[in-house]
Amino acid sequence: MTTRADRERRVQDMAHGDHLCLAFADDAEQRRVVTAYVSAGLELGERVLYFADRRDPREVLSWFGSAGADPQRALASGQLRVTTAEESYLAAGSFDAEALARALRQEVRDSLTAGYRGFRVSGEMGWALRHVPGTDQLERYERRVTEVFAGQPASAICQYDARRFGPHALDAFDRCHPGAVEMDELYAAPGLRLVPGFRAGQRSLRVVGTVDYRATDALAAALETTLDWSGDVWVDMSALEFIDLAGVRALAHAAGRLPADRRLHVVDLAPLLCQVVGMVGWDETPSLIVTARETAS
DSSP, X not given: OOOHHHHEEOGGGOOTTOEEEEEESSHHHHXXXXXXXXXXXXXXXXXXXXXXXXXXXXXXXXXXXXXXXXHHHHHHHTSEEEEETTTTTTTTSSOOHHHHHHHHHHHHHHHHHTTOSOEEEEEEOGGGGSOOTTGGGHHHHHHHHHHHHTTSSEEEEEEEETTTSOHHHHXXXXXXSSEEEOOOXXXXXXXXXXEEEEETTEEEEEEEEXXXXXXXXXXXXXXXXXXXXXXXXXXXXXXXXXXXXXXXXXXXXXXXXXXXXXXXXXXXXXHHHHHHHHHTTGGGOTXXXXXXXXXXX
């Protein structure tokens, strides 16, 4: 079974041919990923194209400058271009998925002809929420980008703001990508990583590895962070190897602290551990919903 962990990749680990979805829920997350991605491209000698939408191009350029890059020099040389949705995706007054895919293919060719090592592109996708003809082609466009970049010295990150796209739309667009950007861990140590992200369009916390007495406090602290998120909390256990009773107690405690209209969903938990939750009565906590991991028959 393919898990979320199998699809996610850190920006610094991206390679040619990658086409990743970035779902983010706050401005700092967006800035960290975009800055790292663009700065790395400039340093590697690749040509970089950025499509801004909600962000003003001058603000985006300031991100790169604060990270130590020289955006003005890159702009002057043609290595970097920052434009807007109106000047790119919607330049014709409508969205044409095939025309844009062809344009990206040509961008790759032009970059190599000009002597660059490759091409990378990132775009803010909020323009798709406007009533513009052709936006219903967006899913097809995302799949075409994957085809265009496959086997090419090119990569892409498409940015979807979860505060603007609903869970259903966010999940649909995420599935159009072969992979997703992994966010910075809330906790990382030998044997355990706690990674914020999205699952089925819902903001989630992914638990990777083992939660024992040494890591209970780390899990509790990460869960405390999720309580500040809006809506229900999802804890993805698909990559969990082991969790002790203290760790399960931390989950139940976090669920008990949620307001009456919110729930903590623990998903893909091993069936045996689901039984443990039931045996000690924590499944009676109204705000705690536990779903067992599917097993091969």
